[in-house]
Amino acid sequence: MDLNPPAAIAASAPWAILTEVKPIARDTRLYSLKLDSPLPFAAGQFVNLTIPGASPRPERSYSIWSDPLEPSRLEFAIKLFPGGQASEYLRDVPIGTRIKLAGPYGRFGLREPEPDDGVIWMLATSTGLAPFHSMLSVAARRGDPRRFRLLFGCRDVGDVFATDLLDALGGQLDFQYTVCLSQPATDQPAPAFDLRTGRLTAFLPELVAADRYYLCGNGAMIAEARDHFKAAGADRKRIHFEKYW
Ligand SMILES: Cc1cc2nc3c(=O)[nH]c(=O)nc-3n(C[C@H](O)[C@H](O)[C@H](O)COP(=O)(O)OP(=O)(O)OC[C@H]3O[C@@H](n4cnc5c(N)ncnc54)[C@H](O)[C@@H]3O)c2cc1C
Structure with a gap:
C-alpha cells in the first residue's frame, strides 16, 4: 500500500x-497522530479525518482527546463499528500511514470561570468522553478551582475506558465521576469505580441555576x-452539546 500522499496535496493540507x-476498551482504541506541522486547537474541538475509499462522505469527525499543550501530537479515542466505513479502515490501518486532517472545528469548549460558578457537569456516552478528557487535562x-462532575454512560464494563486517567484527574481537581x-453483564467482576446500573439519563442531576x-456523544x-434541563427551566446558554450521531 502506498502510504504517502501526492506531493502537491501534502504541501497545502x-x-x-x-x-x-x-x-x-472492547471496540475502542486510542490513535496517536504526529502532525507535519503544529495544529493549534482548543480543548473540546474536533478535526475531520479523510478516510480513503469512504463514499459519498470521505471525512469523519473526531474530537481531540489530548491536551492542546501538544499541538503536534494529537490523540483520538475511536470506537469501531462493524461495517462502518471509517471503522473498517481504522481497524487495520498500519502504523506509519499518512492521514489527511481538516480543522480544528467546533466551539464545544469550557466557558471561562465566572464568580458564582456552580458545578460543571459533563455528560458523556462512550467516546463522547474525548473532549472532556482534553478539557479536564487543561483544567x-x-x-x-471549579467543581467538575462527570457521568460516563457505557453499555457494560467492557466498554468502559480511561478510568485510570479519570482517577488521576480526581487527584488534581475537584473532580468526581460516575x-x-x-446493559451490565452479570459475569463481569465488580469494578473499582463508582457505578450505577441504568442509562445515563436515569441519573441526570437536578437543575441548579449556577451549574x-x-x-457529548449519542x-x-x-x-x-x-429536555430534562429545559423542562426544569434551564437557561439555554448554560447547556452546551456536541452530538456525534
Ligand atoms: C463532532 C463529532 C465528533 C466525533 N468524535 C468522535 C470521537 O471522538 N470518537 C468516535 O469514536 N467517534 C466520533 N464521532 C463519530 C465519527 O465521526 C463516526 O461517525 C464514527 O467513527 C463511525 O463512522 P463509520 O464510518 O465507521 O460508521 P458510520 O457508517 O458512519 O456509522 C455506523 C453507526 O455507528 C453510529 N455511531 C457513530 N459514532 C458512534 C459512537 N461514537 N458511538 C456509538 N455509535 C456511533 C452511527 O449512528 C451508525 O449507526 C464524532 C462525530 C462528530 C459529528
Missing part, C-alpha cells in the same frame, strides 16, 4: 502520520438530557 494504536494543568452501565451542563442522550 495538514497531514499526520499514525504513530500508535492502543486498545483501551488540571491550570489548577482550575459510570452508568445501560453548567456539557453533553444524540438520543443529548435530546433527553436537554
Whole structure:
C-alpha cells in the first residue's frame, strides 16, 4: 500500500502520520497522530479525518482527546463499528500511514470561570468522553478551582475506558465521576469505580441555576438530557452539546 500522499496535496493540507494504536476498551482504541506541522486547537474541538475509499462522505469527525499543550501530537479515542466505513479502515490501518486532517472545528469548549460558578457537569456516552478528557487535562494543568462532575454512560464494563486517567484527574481537581452501565453483564467482576446500573439519563442531576451542563456523544442522550434541563427551566446558554450521531 502506498502510504504517502501526492506531493502537491501534502504541501497545502495538514497531514499526520499514525504513530500508535492502543486498545483501551472492547471496540475502542486510542490513535496517536504526529502532525507535519503544529495544529493549534482548543480543548473540546474536533478535526475531520479523510478516510480513503469512504463514499459519498470521505471525512469523519473526531474530537481531540489530548491536551492542546501538544499541538503536534494529537490523540483520538475511536470506537469501531462493524461495517462502518471509517471503522473498517481504522481497524487495520498500519502504523506509519499518512492521514489527511481538516480543522480544528467546533466551539464545544469550557466557558471561562465566572464568580458564582456552580458545578460543571459533563455528560458523556462512550467516546463522547474525548473532549472532556482534553478539557479536564487543561483544567488540571491550570489548577482550575471549579467543581467538575462527570457521568460516563457505557453499555457494560467492557466498554468502559480511561478510568485510570479519570482517577488521576480526581487527584488534581475537584473532580468526581460516575459510570452508568445501560446493559451490565452479570459475569463481569465488580469494578473499582463508582457505578450505577441504568442509562445515563436515569441519573441526570437536578437543575441548579449556577451549574453548567456539557453533553457529548449519542444524540438520543443529548435530546433527553436537554429536555430534562429545559423542562426544569434551564437557561439555554448554560447547556452546551456536541452530538456525534
Ligand atoms: C463532532 C463529532 C465528533 C466525533 N468524535 C468522535 C470521537 O471522538 N470518537 C468516535 O469514536 N467517534 C466520533 N464521532 C463519530 C465519527 O465521526 C463516526 O461517525 C464514527 O467513527 C463511525 O463512522 P463509520 O464510518 O465507521 O460508521 P458510520 O457508517 O458512519 O456509522 C455506523 C453507526 O455507528 C453510529 N455511531 C457513530 N459514532 C458512534 C459512537 N461514537 N458511538 C456509538 N455509535 C456511533 C452511527 O449512528 C451508525 O449507526 C464524532 C462525530 C462528530 C459529528
